[in-house]
Amino acid sequence: MSSKSSQFIVDRLKSRLSRLKRSVITAGRLHEEEIQSQRIRITPWMITLTYAPGVEWSQLHITETIKSVRQWCERRGVKFRYVWVAEIQEKRKLKHGGHCLHYYIVVWLPGHLNLPKFDKRGWWCHGMTETVKARSPVGYLAKYASKGGKTNQFPKVARISGSGGLTAESRWQKSWWSMPIYVRERFDNFLHRPTRLKGGGFYSRLSGEIIDSLYEVVKLSPLIITPKQVFKYA
Structure with missing residues (x-):
C-alpha cells in the first residue's frame, strides 16, 4: 500500500495474495484443531494436480475433482475434510505461455483409508497427479499459499482457494479471521x-x-x- 498525503493506493494483487494465505492457513489450522479434539486417527494427504501442455484450463476442473472425491468419501461414510490452493508456475509460464496453473489439495482421511490416485480414478484427466502422505499439512499449505504466484496471472474467473468439511463453529471462526x-x-x-x-x-x-x-x-x-x-x- 503506497500513500500520498492521507490517501492510500491499495495494491489489489498483494491484498488478494494476503487474503489467500490467511484463508488457507486458517482453514488448515481449524481442521487440525477439530481432529485433535475428537481424538481420532487421521492421515493427511497432499495431492498435486498439474495440467499437461496444451490443455486448456476450465473453472469446472477443480470443482468436478472435488465433487468426485466428496462422493467417494460419502460412499465410505467418512467426512470429506479438505483445503486446496491454486498456484501459477511462473517459470513455465515465461517459457511456454498459457495459464500454467496447478493445484495443491490437502485431504484428511481416517487412518485405515488410502486415498486413490486421482488420475487413475478419472478424477483428474487433464494432466499428471501426485499423491503423498503429508507430515505437516498446515505447513505445506502455508508454503504454497505464500508462493501463489502473481495473482494477476490467474484466469480472471479462477477461484484460487477453497475448503470444506469444517463444522459450523469453525466456519464462523474462519470468517472472523478474514475480517x-x-x-x-x-x-x-x-x-x-x-x-x-x-x-x-x-x-x-x-x-x-x-x-x-x-x-x-x-x-x-x-x-x-x-x-x-x-x-x-x-
Whole structure:
C-alpha cells in the first residue's frame, strides 16, 4: 500500500495474495484443531494436480475433482475434510505461455483409508497427479499459499482457494479471521459472526451492533482509499 498525503493506493494483487494465505492457513489450522479434539486417527494427504501442455484450463476442473472425491468419501461414510490452493508456475509460464496453473489439495482421511490416485480414478484427466502422505499439512499449505504466484496471472474467473468439511463453529471462526483487525478488536469473539454491510461498515449478528469502516473509497481504478475523519459506533 503506497500513500500520498492521507490517501492510500491499495495494491489489489498483494491484498488478494494476503487474503489467500490467511484463508488457507486458517482453514488448515481449524481442521487440525477439530481432529485433535475428537481424538481420532487421521492421515493427511497432499495431492498435486498439474495440467499437461496444451490443455486448456476450465473453472469446472477443480470443482468436478472435488465433487468426485466428496462422493467417494460419502460412499465410505467418512467426512470429506479438505483445503486446496491454486498456484501459477511462473517459470513455465515465461517459457511456454498459457495459464500454467496447478493445484495443491490437502485431504484428511481416517487412518485405515488410502486415498486413490486421482488420475487413475478419472478424477483428474487433464494432466499428471501426485499423491503423498503429508507430515505437516498446515505447513505445506502455508508454503504454497505464500508462493501463489502473481495473482494477476490467474484466469480472471479462477477461484484460487477453497475448503470444506469444517463444522459450523469453525466456519464462523474462519470468517472472523478474514475480517480487518479493527473489526476483530471491536467484535472480539468469533460468535459475533461479523458481516460486511452494503455501502460500508460491519454488523454483529450476536449483538446487533454496527460499526463504520475505517476507510472510504476515493477512486476504484486504481483503488484509492482515505481514512474517515470519525470512527463511529452505532
